[in-house]
Amino acid sequence: MTLAVASSVRFEAPDHEGVGRIVIDRPDDEINAINLDLVEALGGAIRSARAYPDMRGLVVASAKPGQFVAGADLKMVDQAPTAADVEHASRRFQAVCDELAWLPCTTVAAIGGPALGGGLELALACDFRVAADAPSVSLGQPEVNLGILPAGGGTQRLPRLVGLERALDLILSGRRLNARRARRAGLVDEVVHPQVLAQAAHAWAKKPKRPLQRPLHLAPNLAAATDLAEHTPLGRQLMYRQARASVLARTHGHYPAPLKALEAVEIGLEKGMAAGLEAESHAFGELAQTDTTRNLIWLFMATQHQKRLGKRDARAVKRMAVVGAGFMGAAIAEVGAVAGLPVRVRDVKPEAVAKGLARIRRMVDGAVARRRFTPYEGRDILQRVSGTTDYTGFATTDLVIEAVFEDLAVKHKVIAELEAVLPDQAVIASNTSALPIREIASQARHKDRVVGMHFFSPAERMPLLEVVKPAAASDEAVATAVSLGVKMGKTVIVVADTPGFYTSRVLGVMMNEAALLLDEGAQVQDVDRALTDFGFPVGPFVLFDEVGLVVAQHVGETVSAAFGDRLPVSTVVPELVEAGQTGKAQGAGFYIWPKASRLPRPLPQPKRKVNPKVARRAMTRRAFSAEEIQDRLVLLFVNEAMRCLEEGVLQSPTDGDLGAVLGLGFPPFRGGPFHYADALGAGGLRDRLRRLADEHGPRYTPADRLRPGEPFFPR
């Protein structure tokens, strides 16, 4: 036995009832993340167990309360030098899981916390799984979200345990299940109170081993029919094909991991488990070395890291208020209430307040219907929100977010009214997408407490929050806004108070360029398709129509007023606004939106029809290649992001990448504009930008920060 065995995995000899235990307790990691040392230690413990041939049962558990094994240590994947190293790690883990599965005694996983990725695979190698009924318990194979796949037998054991359809759903979506849903899915055999988890696991360990073959259920219902279909090669082929089609529809071919996972499942079921395991670990080694995986893992870790921001100088926010019960205000209030805060929502007219509260209720009811909250949690959240037409209750508020109409005079009025009622230390945050905070705060008595909190629509779902720090704002006010954002579950970046901040500026510049392309004869659909091919969720013109052209025009004006010397402005947006065709909500913008597609949840849409008014504008139509469009738009976006960094708008390339991916839909597999710049290489990118600058003007002049040999993320 090595020292590692002693410290991170412990074997306890069978008790008087013949039940032994393997106890996992990585001393240097609070979630027992799997690394090679832990794998070997597990192997050692299983070998120790073999020394007791009479042992009746074996329980696998974590020594840490509220934990199991939360997944692989991502450093193992991220920092492995070659594909072969990664593949080796996967094979070792597979081997250890196999040894566990082939033990002659009954094996039980006692799941007291997250069992994700490798953690779930370890549990799957046991005969039975017992889970604690606790909020911290979640089970799933989230690997595909990081560009990899389950490589400890997950693609093999999961379909054999819960059936092909359910396994594909879990593996391809990365979805996590809580204990009760895992029980319903057949992933877990019993759900018990955390206090009796050990007792229940012990009881299961005394039962006979699980039969190797999953019994076939015959019943006159859909589930049984699906089950039966899964037992025929033809039925399975149909399922593979459907799954592949839906993955491709979702990923546009940018994410290879789900396809590889699907392949491994298929090989395992059709050619046997050994071949499946082989395919799994080979794919794992291959995928781990791709930029896609590196970028996705980096994003995941950066997001996790960002959650620890803002705690230091922050004042505690015990109660918050929102001024403006419109679309944005209601969503912000909902997010606050979900975060556990009492929220006071103010609007001028009682009807507006009622509408806002009804919106909040719809959001919460929807989340309950999607099982994000239990009905009791939903009720609790709604009860934290109250509405008002005056400023009553604001005297006990620690932070107010104003989400009123984007008009300086209106904002000034609100700030003045707020200052009259708020306690002196309360923070006033403005939710504006482009107006400079210092101008919003220009008449404030206490300028030090006015900051920006730029939420993204729909705020209840978008994961990013841009906190804007004007020069006059105190560190405390900024830290308070940041830590509230973190509490709301947002990834927060802090940016300087310059026109358009970071996100609106880079997006505005890119969208303006898209409009300029139209003037040059490009076609609306070609531009949109080029960007969705690049990996953006929607193209710029669909985005224009969804955001609404009035808002887009407003952002455009703010940005061009500041950078107008290098930014020619297209006239197409003002023309459409003039004509009253201001986007999706009005039925027409760059596209014609038939009524049915304006519903909140549009059906898969047939080909969109371009607004003839826009189509007619292009006098000299010219064919643009996708690459040309992507260069014009994406490289400009990247260049503007780099300017933001060198001007100090951004604090770091990390913030820039997080902001672009989480707020603007920059393709996650590309890691964000700064990772993308690194991937292109400074020299090559600079040359391309210079050529574009020669042809189209100084907006493409490469940012000074772009220097060969100085990547944004040194490896």
Added chain:
Amino acid sequence: MARAKSSHPRAAVVGGFRTPFMRAGTDFAQLDVLDLARAVTVELLQRFALEPNEVDHVIYGNVTRPVHYSNLARELVLAAGLPRATPAYTVTLACASACQAITDATNLIERGYADVVIAGGVEMLSNVPISLSPPLARALVGASQAKSVGGKLGSLRGLSLADLPPVAPSITETSTGLSMGQSAELMAKKNGIKREDQDGWALASHRKAAAAWDDGRLAEEVTPVYVANNGGRAVTRDNHVRRDTSLEKLSALKPVFDRNYGTVTAGNSSPLTDGAASVLLMSTDKAKALGLQPKALVKSYAYSAVDPADELLIGPAYAIPKALDRAGLAMSSIDIVEMHEAFAAQVLSTLQKLESQTFAQQELGRSEAVGRLDPDRINLRGGSIALGHPFGATGARCVTTLANEMARQSAQYGLVSVCAAGGVGAAIVLERP
């Protein structure tokens, strides 16, 4: 003596609010009883900028209580964002439930057991608990307890078709079988209360309520309720106040309880109503410490009860003199009165008794009449006939309005009286601090 006096805390009415009062089955029909109680209590906390953890106790009145809220006041604590460690209980004293909540709060404060108490009441008559007939309920409980199928079926035997329809709670006296309205009709006849006087009282109630809405006096004590169902609706005003009513219109209505010789009509009675009201009571010291200005202090209170078979709603005629005696005040010292108007006939009967020397001598054992109350000093913002009468909430509505009027007029003494089912009467005397 001086020392003893200063060491006894006094209970102060810091203020109160109510929801709009809406006829049952109208704007609040989709809400739950707790929604209304929560809406007004959250507003009370917000408008007084009161830290929720300052609240020591919550006492809430409610009459037709849903089965799943066995202690509605405690549900209110949990729903209104009050600290979960706040004790709370629900009181039931029919239409005087909120009076009981408020006088209980007074006791807690005067004893020094609590500094801050929220007392109030709520009624949701749109959504009353419907129960099963006793034979059916017994059979079902029996069936659920029986072990065998035979036993289960056995418990259901003997049920008749008549046992099957569900039973709505009624406002009928169990001792007499008479409804409230029938009892009011009886009082009108017995005391010779004329139809035109009843209609006149009702008309005045509507006129005063309309005027109080117009000049903002009611807006100051009514908080909007936001109904978040569907698209969302804001309910900001009472919907029973009829500013266009007249003696002609009122006198055209048919009597409800005695079609031939009766005088009590829908027009001179209070309607079935949904609504809630909450009052913030504090010790005077606590109010001072929190920088809040009390509107009134509780001077005294009294409860009485009479034989329900006699004059069911005459209770206040007994409770008022008792409360006045306890306050050491004569009726003439009272500046303003809030008298719950279940029926105009009941109000007029009560006033008649208070003025009657015979009543004083025979019933109260005192030589002189209790005293005359000038109708112009009663129900200055309208009464239950115009505003509506959510059973559990009315007492808190009366105390709130009285305290507000006393503060507005700098009146020295005020009186609240409420009659209630079972022959109960309640009276509370307030004084300016």
